Amino acid sequence: MRQSHFFVQTLREVPAEAEVxxxxxxxxxxxxxxxxxxxxxxxxxxxxxxxxxxxxxxxxxxxxxxxxxxxxxxxxxxxxxxxxxxxxxxxxxxxxxxxxxxxxxxxxxxxxxxxxxxxxxxxxxxxxxxxxxxxxxxxxxxxxxxxxxxxxxxxxxxxxxxxxxxxxxxxxxxxxxxxxxxxxxxxxxxxxxxxxxxxxxxxxxxxxxxxxxxxxxxxxxxxxxxxxxxxxxxxxxSGKVAGEDGRRSVSEKERFLTPGAKTIEELRDRYGLDPETIIKVLVYRVDDRPVAVAIRGNDEVNEVKLKRLLGARRVELADEETVRALTGTGFGSVGPMNLNMPLVVDDAVASMPEGVAGGNEPDVHYRHVVPGRDFNWDSRGDIRTARAGDRCVRCGAPLExxxxxxxxxxxxxxxxxxxxxxxxxxxxxxxxxxxxxxxxxxxxxxxxxxxxEQHHDDKGIMWPMPIAPFHVHVLPVNLKDAAQRDAAEQLYTRLENAGIEVLLDDRDERPGVKFNDADLMGIPIQLIVGKRISEGLVEMKRRKTGEVTLLSPDEAVRAAVEAVRSV
Amino acid sequence: MRQSHFFVQTLREVPAEAEVxxxxxxxxxxxxxxxxxxxxxxxxxxxxxxxxxxxxxxxxxxxxxxxxxxxxxxxxxxxxxxxxxxxxxxxxxxxxxxxxxxxxxxxxxxxxxxxxxxxxxxxxxxxxxxxxxxxxxxxxxxxxxxxxxxxxxxxxxxxxxxxxxxxxxxxxxxxxxxxxxxxxxxxxxxxxxxxxxxxxxxxxxxxxxxxxxxxxxxxxxxxxxxxxxxxxxxxxxSGKVAGEDGRRSVSEKERFLTPGAKTIEELRDRYGLDPETIIKVLVYRVDDRPVAVAIRGNDEVNEVKLKRLLGARRVELADEETVRALTGTGFGSVGPMNLNMPLVVDDAVASMPEGVAGGNEPDVHYRHVVPGRDFNWDSRGDIRTARAGDRCVRCGAPLExxxxxxxxxxxxxxxxxxxxxxxxxxxxxxxxxxxxxxxxxxxxxxxxxxxxEQHHDDKGIMWPMPIAPFHVHVLPVNLKDAAQRDAAEQLYTRLENAGIEVLLDDRDERPGVKFNDADLMGIPIQLIVGKRISEGLVEMKRRKTGEVTLLSPDEAVRAAVEAVRSV
Incomplete structure (x- = not known):
């Protein structure tokens, strides 16, 4: 294909709407x-x-x-x-x-x-x-x-x-x-x-x-x-995070006041509590019924897992008004004890020796809350979002x-x-x-x-050969130089005859424009025909590596055919 | 492709909804x-x-x-x-x-x-x-x-x-x-x-x-x-139908009564008028303005031509009420004379020496109506639908x-x-x-x-080779006969290796079913492997011609390859 006839317009400006x-x-x-x-x-x-x-x-x-x-x-x-x-x-x-x-x-x-x-x-x-x-x-x-x-x-x-x-x-x-x-x-x-x-x-x-x-x-x-x-x-x-079930604290649960703390961050910053030791309880609407969900303070509920665990079609967080009507308190002090709705707990919560939990009255929490002793649940499972550093459920290595x-x-x-x-x-x-x-x-x-995304640099695309739009880009540097032009035309014809897909940049443009466009379009092999054609040499540039080799036109054809065929 | 694995179900019944x-x-x-x-x-x-x-x-x-x-x-x-x-x-x-x-x-x-x-x-x-x-x-x-x-x-x-x-x-x-x-x-x-x-x-x-x-x-x-x-x-x-302009009748126009005749057929049957001599006038709404259109009684208005002649976006026939309001009479006696709307005449009307035309009053027609003398027009052109027998506008031969x-x-x-x-x-x-x-x-x-549509007979399709779904249909008549089965398998493999697209009917079906399906599907070459494989012979049938040749498997492969390649 001759680029002068090819329907392609490169843009120098980076389009504003494009984020990636x-x-x-x-x-x-x-x-x-x-x-x-x-x-x-x-x-x-x-x-x-x-x-x-x-x-x-x-x-x-x-x-x-x-x-x-x-x-x-x-x-x-x-x-x-x-x-x-x-x-x-x-x-x-x-x-x-x-x-x-x-x-x-x-x-x-x-x-x-x-x-x-x-x-x-x-x-x-x-x-x-x-x-x-x-x-x-x-x-x-x-x-x-x-x-x-x-x-x-x-x-x-x-x-x-x-x-x-x-x-x-x-x-x-x-x-x-x-x-x-x-x-x-x-x-x-x-x-x-x-x-x-x-x-x-x-x-x-x-x-x-x-x-x-x-x-x-x-x-x-x-x-x-x-x-x-x-x-x-x-x-x-899934990621393993907590110890074994069974090791339970023997301390009695203990009420304490937490005024002004509505979030895990506030409990941490104001009362020195480690989020990992907090039992966070959220109220969901599950297919329009209320369900309380308990996870650790440093975890996030994974709604996909929650849906699967409950066989639900739709889960969404309840608003604060609903929470207040159901628990007697607002966001921040809801806890797992004495709830009048089903409770689902994450495995990591169920296996905590003890934790800090909301008291279902405003500004009240409890320490030494022991799962299975101080509260029970209707359902448990893996419902937290796993993250880097969790242990692999198969081999225990930290996940990436x-x-x-x-x-x-x-x-x-x-x-x-x-x-x-x-x-x-x-x-x-x-x-x-x-x-x-x-x-x-x-x-x-x-x-x-x-x-x-996987094959580009700051100049443009670097196509893998099997999906490249063309295999070879032939670039005569100066079209007014008859030797360059003729050599480029010959390379073009010989490569096409060998079944190679070639784009010939036969446009009367400055060399810089041609090189930039070629790097942008990212055809894997560039054959640059410049002054050294007088010595019988052309440059073969691999777009991916930037590697440049000086070759005779014969060698260049052979190398290009080989590079295409070897894929 | 082995037919036993091919996702295709032929139907014996003719589907009711299919008209062609x-x-x-x-x-x-x-x-x-x-x-x-x-x-x-x-x-x-x-x-x-x-x-x-x-x-x-x-x-x-x-x-x-x-x-x-x-x-x-x-x-x-x-x-x-x-x-x-x-x-x-x-x-x-x-x-x-x-x-x-x-x-x-x-x-x-x-x-x-x-x-x-x-x-x-x-x-x-x-x-x-x-x-x-x-x-x-x-x-x-x-x-x-x-x-x-x-x-x-x-x-x-x-x-x-x-x-x-x-x-x-x-x-x-x-x-x-x-x-x-x-x-x-x-x-x-x-x-x-x-x-x-x-x-x-x-x-x-x-x-x-x-x-x-x-x-x-x-x-x-x-x-x-x-x-x-x-x-x-x-x-x-376009088709030429009428004589030259210029030869005009000299008879005066003459009023006569045509009670009960609202259509060209009725004028013909009751009053012995030749439709070709009748000037039929229809009222159209052209982009919402009324326009009268005159054609010969044996012609049809071609609305595509009418639209083009008038440069209109939409043309449609006016209803009888509109016609009555505009002309003072209903369908059947509208004529080209004394109209209070634009008149468009077909070339064939314009060049009539004289004709019979409606009088714009109920049950009245005129004979010896001469175009250009008894009425004039705002526009004329070729607006009739041409038909077989019209003369070619280029060479005068009758059109087919x-x-x-x-x-x-x-x-x-x-x-x-x-x-x-x-x-x-x-x-x-x-x-x-x-x-x-x-x-x-x-x-x-x-x-x-x-x-x-162009390539079928009463048994089924007869694909031209270049667009056939497969080139060759290999049909072992009796799969239980090892010689037939093996010969068919060998033909299949050899043809596929030669780059031929082959459907092998390896289904355990009665021969009649296989032959009918093959004729229905219409693959151009059928290779039928039957009893005569014991003599080293298979039948090659050309679906299009029905021609059958007895060949050795070697010859059959060669003939099939040649038939495919020669396209």
Missing amino acids: PSHRLMLRAGMIRQVVSGVYSYLPLGYRVLRKIEAIVREEMDRAGAQEVLLPAVQPASLWQESGRWDDYGKELLRFEDRHERMLVLGPTHEEVITDLVRTEVRSYRQLPVTLYQIQTKFRDEVRPRFGVMRAREFIMKDAYSFDVDEEGLDRSYRAMYQAYEQIFRRCGLEFRVVQADPGAIGGEGGSHEFMVLSEVGEDTILVCPACDYAANVELA EYRGIEVGHVFKLGTKYSEALSASFLDERGVQRPVIMGCYGIGVSRLIAAAV | PSHRLMLRAGMIRQVVSGVYSYLPLGYRVLRKIEAIVREEMDRAGAQEVLLPAVQPASLWQESGRWDDYGKELLRFEDRHERMLVLGPTHEEVITDLVRTEVRSYRQLPVTLYQIQTKFRDEVRPRFGVMRAREFIMKDAYSFDVDEEGLDRSYRAMYQAYEQIFRRCGLEFRVVQADPGAIGGEGGSHEFMVLSEVGEDTILVCPACDYAANVELA EYRGIEVGHVFKLGTKYSEALSASFLDERGVQRPVIMGCYGIGVSRLIAAAV
Whole structure:
């Protein structure tokens, strides 16, 4: 491709709206342009990268035995009502009416549509297992789209769905997708971690993993054990923090006054209490019933875990008025004793030898409060948010914390959708049974942003070869010099004939402009044709390392072909 | 691909809702399934065909120098308001609000989005010409979706847009797309005609052609000259019918009574009048003003032509009450004389020596009414619908009529969108000028249906090789016969290794079921492995011709490879 004809305009200015490097660089390099909040056009440079990633995804899906389909973006509301997600999904599900006043949605995901398809097509165990996938445009009406294509409203996703006769089949299908995902992200040149994850709105109880590209700008926090293979999204990560149950204090509980202290910080600063020894009690509305939740003063309630522990659909903090009506006191002195509502305690609280707790009257706390002696609970479990320094639940090593960009997510759905939509098959004995499902997503467009986050410097992008928009950027320094121009043209032609994707900067621009644009666009190999062509030499620069080699044009062609082929 | 694992279910029953062969066969072969009215899922068999067509389209677009982009499905209403189509487009434009109550549309086409892109990216004539294209999902809220993917609401389109500095540039870009289209449809194995067309809702005044696949079930009527290259959609086709202007009758006009005759048929049947000699006058509302329109009694008003002649946005027939108020009489005796509203006459009327016309009083007509003597007009032109038997306007040969499926449409837009959205560039002399645009669409998903319409028989589909879902169907007649099974497996492996796409029917089904399914699915070459494998022979059947050859497996592999490669 000749750059003079290529539809790409680099920007020198850093766009004000772009907060993260990938968004800035994708805009500056001319890969994408915003059409409306969270909705982008892909320009030729960006689209080439998208197609490369799609091709890798497709190859690995096919290799794993998945079959490609194409489901529609527009879906009938009725399927979402059947699955129950019409009510559960919230405002990210964009709903609208057609001209005949039928309710439709723009698909944020396709469990309903694919389950509907399978229930009409599959009758017998002989047709199973099968895994279907598509690469397709989705829409989620994010309340705050940001970071360019990383959290867009319209985006491209690869979603796959597996259908099996039993759990062992699901395990096999899940493993095949899991391995294909590792292979995809490796081939895209990404450093990633697989972590245990919360199934969220997709649902299913059989297990779930996220594929996280490690990056400072990632919106997810993950906890990783450096000693074993434990890794989990903070939404459900566990960390050991406290001693064993059983060692209990023998001191009697003791009332004391704490005027003016409504927060853990105030109790610490004014009364010298260690937050780790405080039993903090919060009142939640759980599916509209009040529930008290006890955690340590230095911990945070993890609402995802709380929801799972209680099997709840919705949990939210109660307001102070509600708290006062229920406990007789406001925020700051609520405690676990003598409550007239269910109490849920975190494992770390349950195993405290003793603690300081609110007295359920204003400005009153108690010391030497012993869990199990001074108060009991209706439910206990791991409901705190784990953090760096907690001990690994598997091996005890201190956990480390990273930020990650979720680029893939696999779920064991089980029968959540097949039961709701009656997708069943006849087994070998003629018994009707629901199909066992898994689902598997990759944010194809988000992958581009994740790759840029991991592969850039202050000058621009540094594409890994397998997903680079072009392999080689040929840069004649001075087009008016016939020797330079001719040598560049020859390199261009020879490389293209060898099947290499080449961008030839045949623009009549100053060398500085060309070099800056080339570094910004980030094509892996730059072949710079300058004055030393008179000695029969061109410069080959590796964008990633900055390494420059002087080569003859013949050698340069050979080296470039080798660099491309070796990937 | 082994058919036992392939996600495809053929249907023996003809689906009741399918009115045309392509719809019936695509459903029966398991290519598509409806999700909601006019919205389909593509199953693996259908998706493979879609991908083949996409690949051909992409190759020819790239060869023609177009660059691929990807624009979003969701578009802001503001762009449509800017272009004026927010008001003009009607209910096919699906409009909805997002969670922040911003109006959006599901893109039925992308002139606005691409013009918006170009106005921000293009500054100088040096950046032009450029042609951008995409293969993308569109939505048009058709009032009556039908014929499966032929007239769907959600569909896949290749749309391209060219941007030039002047009309000569547009001519070049237009020609390049036109030729690429011919090449695409030829490669897809389609018999088609290119016809002059009405630009419709896309607009532009510079000319427009449609690519019509000839088919009985086509929704368009086209008129074709067998002697020269004239061909046009009936929406704007011209046909010569009448004599020269100038030969006028000298008889005085003569009043006569026609009680009980309100229609041309009644005038013919009761009073022996030849419809060709009757001057029929209809009253239209043209952009809400009344206009009388005169055509011959045996002709129909072509509202597309009428709109163009009058430069109107909307034309519709007035109701009888309005007609009575304006003319003093009801339907059946309205005439061209003494009207108190503008009169438009068709060329065929204007050149009549004399005619019979209504008298604008109930049950009264006049004979010997001479155009230009007994009445005059405000406007004249070709506003009748041409038909088979009319004389070609170029060479005089009688026109022939065909039905066509519109699979491609090219438009010279000129500056319609660039002026509305201020997409301009600086020319060589530093003068700001609007870019000159063309746009070019192919109904990629509709092409599948069109191909099936042209390539089927009563047993099923007969795919042209370049767009076939697989090249070869290997059919072991009896799987329990080890010799047959092994020979089939070997053929499968050898063909796949040779790069041929093979479907192996390894299902344990009766031979009749296998043969019927194979004929239904329409893979071009069937290799049938039956009893004669004991003599070292297999049958090679060409689906299209039904021709069967007995070959050794070696010869069969060679013949299949050759048949695939020779395309």
